[in-house]
Amino acid sequence: MNRRAAWITGTFILVILIGAGGWLAYDKLLRHDIPVYASDIDQFKYGSIGNDEANGLPYLIWRVLPTVFADHLPGPGGYASVGFLWEPGRDHSEAPIGFSHARVGFERMAINCAFCHVTEARLDANEQPKYYIGGASNTVNVLAYQQFLTACARDPRFNADVLLPAIEREVPLSFVDRLLYRFLIIPATRKALLQQGDQFAWADKRPTWGPGRIDPFNPVKFGMLKLSDDGTIGNSKMQVVWGLDARNAIRANAPLHWDGLNTSVHEVVVSSALGDGANAKGIDWNTTNRIEHILRTMQPPPSPIKTDAALVQRGQVVFAANCAECHAKDGARTLTAVPLAELGTDPHRDAMWTTQARDTYNNYREGYDWGFKSFQKMDGYVAETLEALWLRGPYLHNASVPTVADLLEPAEQRPRSYLRESTTIDQDRLGFVTGSCDPAHPPKQGFCYDTTQPGNANGGHLYGMTLTAEDKRALLEYLKTL
Ligand code: HEC
Numbered sequence: 001m002n003r004r005a006a007w008i009t010g011t012f013i014l015v016i017l018i019g020a021g022g023w024l025a026y027d028k029l030l031r032h033d034i035p036v037y038a039s040d041i042d043q044f045k046y047g048s049i050g051n052d053e054a055n056g057l058p059y060l061i062w063r064v065l066p067t068v069f070a071d072h073l074p075g076p077g078g079y080a081s082v083g084f085l086w087e088p089g090r091d092h093s094e095a096p097i098g099f100s101h102a103r104v105g106f107e108r109m110a111i112n113c114a115f116c117h118v119t120e121a122r123l124d125a126n127e128q129p130k131y132y133i134g135g136a137s138n139t140v141n142v143l144a145y146q147q148f149l150t151a152c153a154r155d156p157r158f159n160a161d162v163l164l165p166a167i168e169r170e171v172p173l174s175f176v177d178r179l180l181y182r183f184l185i186i187p188a189t190r191k192a193l194l195q196q197g198d199q200f201a202w203a204d205k206r207p208t209w210g211p212g213r214i215d216p217f218n219p220v221k222f223g224m225l226k227l228s229d230d231g232t233i234g235n236s237k238m239q240v241v242w243g244l245d246a247r248n249a250i251r252a253n254a255p256l257h258w259d260g261l262n263t264s265v266h267e268v269v270v271s272s273a274l275g276d277g278a279n280a281k282g283i284d285w286n287t288t289n290r291i292e293h294i295l296r297t298m299q300p301p302p303s304p305i306k307t308d309a310a311l312v313q314r315g316q317v318v319f320a321a322n323c324a325e326c327h328a329k330d331g332a333r334t335l336t337a338v339p340l341a342e343l344g345t346d347p348h349r350d351a352m353w354t355t356q357a358r359d360t361y362n363n364y365r366e367g368y369d370w371g372f373k374s375f376q377k378m379d380g381y382v383a384e385t386l387e388a389l390w391l392r393g394p395y396l397h398n399a400s401v402p403t404v405a406d407l408l409e410p411a412e413q414r415p416r417s418y419l420r421e422s423t424t425i426d427q428d429r430l431g432f433v434t435g436s437c438d439p440a441h442p443p444k445q446g447f448c449y450d451t452t453q454p455g456n457a458n459g460g461h462l463y464g465m466t467l468t469a470e471d472k473r474a475l476l477e478y479l480k481t482l
């Protein structure tokens with residue numbers, strides 16, 4: 001071969017190699033395939049909120065962690081032990097409700113709104129549970145999931161020699177994928193999880209959340225907004241997110257969140273996505289606007305509880321006299337914040353949201369001018385309308401009162417602790433079926449809610465206390481129909 005031919009052949013091979021390398025890099029690290037679902041409900045359950053790249057876990061690692069590190073989970077059953085829900089017919093290797101399974105370079109699993117905004121419920125323990133989209137999650141234990149991921153990353157077994165064989169027992173990998181996982185994806189995932197664990201260390205110093213509760217804004221304050229740890233405890237129950245247009249029809253710019261910290265549905269949707277790890281690069285405004293539309297228009301599910309019509313009628317009168325002012329659609333104080341001094345429920349969640357957090361969030365410009373201007377600071381908690389109350393237990397913003405029957409009793413007579421383990425409706429007392437437990441010796445299964453912990457107090461909201469037993473029974477019957 002003469003020099004010229006060798007040169008041409010060499011260049012040709014080089015071009016092919018660069019092309020193949022470029023294609024591989026594109027295919028393995030840059031290619032985006034983020035599913036968009038035809039139905040709004042599927043989009044809500046499985047669609048991406050723009051956090052796949054910034055916060056998504058590599059799917060194959062996510063899939064084998066519960067097998068390799070079963071000892072770090074709070075119970076048997078893999079991710080079901082931290083309350084993830086799969087619809088009937090879906091395998092546990094597929095996305096549970098509340099996860100987007102998308103490809104951003106490689107396949108990733110990232111949480112979405114349904115992670116915390118779907119309720120599991122059944123009227124009878126023998127029934128198949130139903131999933132109520134837009135309800136407040138009563139199963140997912142976000143802190144336990146977070147702590148599980150941290151424990152995995154801190155475990156010396158989190159390495160390619162252990163994880164790759166576990167992955168290949170489930171899914172065969174190509175030679176290139178094996179190299180990518182060994183030298184890039186597994187070490188980078190471990191590093192990211194360790195960092196995340198360190199960023200979450202503040203949560204270890206506070207009372208645990210249990211299922212259906214998170215501290216919604218301290219992670220944002222100490223992470224995104226870079227404020228220093230102020231020692232506050234924000235533990236609060238997840239909220240229902242349906243019918244947000246109906247709220248604004250009652251009161252223009254009705255305050256959102258338990259303490260009314262923002263008045264704009266749009267800002268709450270966007271800031272929720274940011275709080276869940278989305279960023280300017282990942283957010284797709286079509287999807288974000290679609291989520292907002294879903295929340296604005298979604299209807300609460302009607303109550304399936306059978307009630308006594310005469311009793312309900314009497315209860316409606318009791319409600320009108322004692323509760324309507326704050327909870328009826330035409331109540332003078334409905335969807336306003338009731339000051340703490342008057343209301344008397346646990347003050348911690350209110351104190352967590354500071355004027356400094358408000359100002360910092362309104363000025364948050366990281367990567368994009370988000371245009372936030374509706375974060376505010378109110379005193380107390382918002383009096384919500386009570387639709388689908390049957391699905392919203394345990395009650396109050398911190399989930400401190402297991403049933404509505406308990407809420408109608410003076411604080412001293414409400415349970416000091418209760419076992420949160422069931423998604424069966426307590427049709428008698430209204431709420432979910434709960435058991436009793438001793439916080440000093442919590443059982444292995446279920447979460448023993450201890451009202452003596454800071455943030456968990458069950459006092460206050462002393463309305464209807466002086467009603468006769470018959471009136472309380474009638475009121476409860478009426479509340480079952482909402
Ligand atoms: C990790 C759990 C979690 C995820 C994920 C989550 N939320 Fe929430 N959401 C909550 C909690 C908890 C509250 C109540 C927080 C508070 O005010 O204390 C809440 C409150 C809300 C509210 C206020 C409802 C009202 O009536 O005031 C809206 C709206 C909302 N979320 C929308 C979203 C959207 C949209 C997403 C997805 C982009 C999302 N949430 C993702 C936990 C979550």
Ligand code: HEC
Nearest residue numbers: 322323326338345381382383392394395396397404463464
């Ligand atoms: C002065 C206003 C006011 C009156 C009157 C009032 N409430 Fe409330 N209610 C509130 C506020 C504010 C909250 C939120 C408190 C919290 O979460 O700490 C609340 C919360 C609730 C909840 C819990 C909702 C949830 O999602 O957890 C129920 C149930 C409830 N009220 C029922 C009643 C009933 C029944 C009456 C009448 C006997 C009544 N309320 C009277 C203001 C009021």
